[in-house]
Amino acid sequence: QLMLVESGGGLVQPGGSLRLSCAASGLPLDRIAIAWFRQAPGKEREGISCISRSDDMTYYADAMKGRFTVSEDKAKNTVYLQMNGLKPEDTAVYYCAAPRLSLCTGVNDDMYFWGQGTQVTVSS
Numbered sequence: 001q002l003m004l005v006e007s008g009g010g011l012v013q014p015g016g017s018l019r020l021s022c023a024a025s026g027l028p029l030d031r032i033a034i035a036w037f038r039q040a041p042g043k044e045r046e047g048i049s050c051i052s053r054s055d056d057m058t059y060y061a062d063a064m065k066g067r068f069t070v071s072e073d074k075a076k077n078t079v080y081l082q083m084n085g086l087k088p089e090d091t092a093v094y095y096c097a098a099p100r101l102s103l104c105t106g107v108n109d110d111m112y113f114w115g116q117g118t119q120v121t122v123s124s
Contacts, residue, residue, distance in 0.1 A: 009118030022096030047107030
């Protein structure tokens, strides 16, 4: 059973940066696709990125390209979401997630495993 735990959220001023972590346990990163989503109050959940393992592709939502970057440390079985140039509209709960298969085709695929989320607040 795959478990995902996010961390690294917090309060940051506009223009600042944060790095979120998603620690996976139960399966090695080499066998799973990992996605990031966010959900702001009163809004629908929004896909940010997905690392697809089967085809070695990484997808980003157009709105996040250039500001958000995913990386991973396989030795720690952890995926990171680096967020730069944060704006108040980036305020949301951020989740990492994984589909059943080790493949994603975009940033809004159906996910099967979810972390508990970490709150990011961008405010002065």
